[in-house]
Amino acid sequence: MKSSTGINQQDDQRDIRILVDGHGGDAAPAMVLDALEIALSPSFAARFQGSLTLGVVGQEEVLRPLLQQRGIEDSVSLIPATDVVGMCDSPSHALRRKKDSSIHVGARMVRDGYWDALVSAGNTGALMAISKVLLKTLPGIDRPAIASMIPAVNNGRTLMLDAGANSECTSDHLVQFAIMGSCYMQATERLEHPRVGLLNIGSEDIKGTDVIKMTSVKLAETSLNYIGNVEGTDLFGNDVDVVVCDGFVGNVALKTMEGTARFLADSMRSELTSGVVAKAGALMARSALKRFKDKVNPGKYNGAPLLGLNGIVVKSHGGADAESFVSALTVACHEVSENLTDRITESIQEMVES
Amino acid sequence: MKSSTGINQQDDQRDIRILVDGHGGDAAPAMVLDALEIALSPSFAARFQGSLTLGVVGQEEVLRPLLQQRGIEDSVSLIPATDVVGMCDSPSHALRRKKDSSIHVGARMVRDGYWDALVSAGNTGALMAISKVLLKTLPGIDRPAIASMIPAVNNGRTLMLDAGANSECTSDHLVQFAIMGSCYMQATERLEHPRVGLLNIGSEDIKGTDVIKMTSVKLAETSLNYIGNVEGTDLFGNDVDVVVCDGFVGNVALKTMEGTARFLADSMRSELTSGVVAKAGALMARSALKRFKDKVNPGKYNGAPLLGLNGIVVKSHGGADAESFVSALTVACHEVSENLTDRITESIQEMVES
Numbered sequence: 001m002k003s004s005t006g007i008n009q010q011d012d013q014r015d016i017r018i019l020v021d022g023h024g025g026d027a028a029p030a031m032v033l034d035a036l037e038i039a040l041s042p043s044f045a046a047r048f049q050g051s052l053t054l055g056v057v058g059q060e061e062v063l064r065p066l067l068q069q070r071g072i073e074d075s076v077s078l079i080p081a082t083d084v085v086g087m088c089d090s091p092s093h094a095l096r097r098k099k100d101s102s103i104h105v106g107a108r109m110v111r112d113g114y115w116d117a118l119v120s121a122g123n124t125g126a127l128m129a130i131s132k133v134l135l136k137t138l139p140g141i142d143r144p145a146i147a148s149m150i151p152a153v154n155n156g157r158t159l160m161l162d163a164g165a166n167s168e169c170t171s172d173h174l175v176q177f178a179i180m181g182s183c184y185m186q187a188t189e190r191l192e193h194p195r196v197g198l199l200n201i202g203s204e205d206i207k208g209t210d211v212i213k214m215t216s217v218k219l220a221e222t223s224l225n226y227i228g229n230v231e232g233t234d235l236f237g238n239d240v241d242v243v244v245c246d247g248f249v250g251n252v253a254l255k256t257m258e259g260t261a262r263f264l265a266d267s268m269r270s271e272l273t274s275g276v277v278a279k280a281g282a283l284m285a286r287s288a289l290k291r292f293k294d295k296v297n298p299g300k301y302n303g304a305p306l307l308g309l310n311g312i313v314v315k316s317h318g319g320a321d322a323e324s325f326v327s328a329l330t331v332a333c334h335e336v337s338e339n340l341t342d343r344i345t346e347s348i349q350e351m352v353e354s
Numbered sequence: 355m356k357s358s359t360g361i362n363q364q365d366d367q368r369d370i371r372i373l374v375d376g377h378g379g380d381a382a383p384a385m386v387l388d389a390l391e392i393a394l395s396p397s398f399a400a401r402f403q404g405s406l407t408l409g410v411v412g413q414e415e416v417l418r419p420l421l422q423q424r425g426i427e428d429s430v431s432l433i434p435a436t437d438v439v440g441m442c443d444s445p446s447h448a449l450r451r452k453k454d455s456s457i458h459v460g461a462r463m464v465r466d467g468y469w470d471a472l473v474s475a476g477n478t479g480a481l482m483a484i485s486k487v488l489l490k491t492l493p494g495i496d497r498p499a500i501a502s503m504i505p506a507v508n509n510g511r512t513l514m515l516d517a518g519a520n521s522e523c524t525s526d527h528l529v530q531f532a533i534m535g536s537c538y539m540q541a542t543e544r545l546e547h548p549r550v551g552l553l554n555i556g557s558e559d560i561k562g563t564d565v566i567k568m569t570s571v572k573l574a575e576t577s578l579n580y581i582g583n584v585e586g587t588d589l590f591g592n593d594v595d596v597v598v599c600d601g602f603v604g605n606v607a608l609k610t611m612e613g614t615a616r617f618l619a620d621s622m623r624s625e626l627t628s629g630v631v632a633k634a635g636a637l638m639a640r641s642a643l644k645r646f647k648d649k650v651n652p653g654k655y656n657g658a659p660l661l662g663l664n665g666i667v668v669k670s671h672g673g674a675d676a677e678s679f680v681s682a683l684t685v686a687c688h689e690v691s692e693n694l695t696d697r698i699t700e701s702i703q704e705m706v707e708s
Contacts, residue, residue, distance in 0.1 A: 090560060153617060164555055167563045201518055201605035206444060209521045209602060232609025236617035248563060249606050251555040252599075255586025256607045260614040263507060263590035268622075278641065287632065 022058025024122025034322035094126035197230030303328030376412025378476025388676035448480035551584030657682030
């Protein structure tokens with residue numbers, strides 16, 4: 001992929017070097033290594049332009065035996081880090097006191113150009129804080145945001161950001177999120193003019209907080225394809241590609257989605273297994289129910305990019321299994337092969353100049 | 355229900371007088387009158403202590419023929435109002451320029467004691483603004499909130515407020531919402547000490563905005579059964595009874611729920627009707643699927659009380675059909691028979707005194 005303005009031109013066949021955090025996630029480290037094993041298959045690498053190099057960062061004495069057990073010690077680089085960030089560590093504690101943690105070492109490796117991306121299922125706040133301090137933000141971006149892909153009807157996708165990094169945002173932050181989200185959807189979904197919507201509590205201009213109203217005015221002045229206010233019900237439709245909100249609202253929306261889906265699936269399961277006829281019917285409809293489950297499987301959409309950093313970092317859900325962790329790896333590979341960081345830099349430059 | 359402190363004591367067999375807005379809702383006025391017809395059946399009235407009187411407020415020339423068609427003109431009082439608030443009218447326009455609208459006249463009737471409650475599927479902002487100005491808020495309450503009942507596992511229910519009336523809230527407003535929500539769940543769900551949670555983006559104290567952190571400190575100092583932070587996933591669980599949030603977050607959560615449920619139902623339907631075996635299976639599992647649908651039917655939970663007003667007003671979903679509008683009527687009947695307004699007044703008084 002050649003960059004149109006010539007920043008950081010790359011060969012079409014670039015090397016994609018992905019480093020994963022060996023200690024992030026509820027089922028780490030085993031889950032992470034299982035995911036690496038899957039990603040080593042030729043069919044995985046074949047999905048991207050360029051050759052794929054995989055590495056894992058973490059405690060050598062823990063990770064080496066697991067690599068050996070799987071017979072992948074020659075195919076996966078092991079980058080040593082002595083410490084681990086816990087899920088309860090505060091971001092500032094992880095940042096200042098755990099400088100040899102897997103997240104810290106991983107982010108440093110990306111900063112210094114040894115690896116192209118870091119993927120972690122660990123502590124979100126710590127991952128964000130460490131990445132922000134080590135990698136810095138892109139010029140023109142004050143705060144990185146977590147972007148989350150949401151399944152939509154007709155196999156569509158909606159990108160929502162911020163999904164939880166910034167509880168309080170100014171209108172300028174939200175405009176920056178809109179630019180980053182738009183670039184991301186251009187690069188990864190091949191959309192020419194992604195439609196950008198502002199998450200609000202009604203479609204009318206008079207709705208929402210003062211920050212939201214101001215953001216709407218500013219978005220309308222950009223060259224983005226801004227379509228105005230959208231609502232929670234629009235997240236799953238085909239009328240918007242990028243939905244912008246602050247991290248508090250985005251995180252509540254995302255967790256509400258997760259809760260609703262789980263509640264509905266549990267309710268359906270209990271009904272379909274209560275009674276012989278219903279059970280038989282459910283058996284006959286099994287493949288349809290499985291297709292349904294696959295289609296709305298949140299794991300399929302696992303892997304939330306931390307956008308706005310001068311480097312590629314992808315957050316996996318902490319509860320991910322190996323298969324959904326592979327989805328997060330896929331997100332990282334796409335970002336690298338599409339030169340996402342350069343693209344966002346260029347877009348912001350263009351917006352500032354215009 | 356006798357009030358414990360003697361405020362406004364009522365007979366056990368009180369008259370429940372419910373006035374409905376004839377012009378609110380996408381399918382009004384026909385839907386509203388169909389709902390009244392259902393509510394006139396003895397089985398509906400039998401659900402409440404006391405006799406039930408029903409009325410409809412709106413344009414006489416429109417409503418009278420519809421009452422006659424249904425043969426219910428002698429059972430339902432018709433209160434004339436010449437004007438109608440449109441869905442696009444701003445709250446201030448509706449408040450100042452449409453003083454003979456059905457909402458205006460209805461709220462005035464409740465204020466003046468002719469009716470006990472107003473139920474409307476009309477313009478939410480206008481309903482809130484007019485009710486607030488005419489009925490006033492209860493002593494100690496700065497702003498009314500819209501409360502929304504959410505289905506939870508094991509046939510549980512969670513009350514979330516504010517669901518959209520107040521985009522920006524101070525910590526004092528949120529504490530008032532907590533008190534009102536707790537009273538509501540005591541009265542309607544017979545819970546002695548409803549568990550109150552604060553909607554946040556993590557369970558830890560360091561999470562959230564400054565307003566949220568301050569609210570948490572203040573809630574812990576009240577006599578409420580405050581259990582701390584809850585997340586979007588907890589809305590459907592059995593660990594919390596009242597979830598407090600500002601109206602922006604609450605509205606986004608509610609609409610995200612609606613969107614998720616619709617998306618999942620559509621996906622399931624399309625899978626279950628694609629292929630002969632799946633179709634046959636779905637037919638066999640039909641009653642189970644119907645039970646599932648009934649269980650998670652949002653219409654069943656229709657009827658959001660506007661809490662904190664000195665009078666009872668219930669908002670129905672604008673897209674309600676007659677059956678779900680009856681659910682909103684049920685909410686109003688419960689509030690009247692449980693003397694909810696007095697109960698909230700007493701609770702706030704107790705909190706202030708303690």
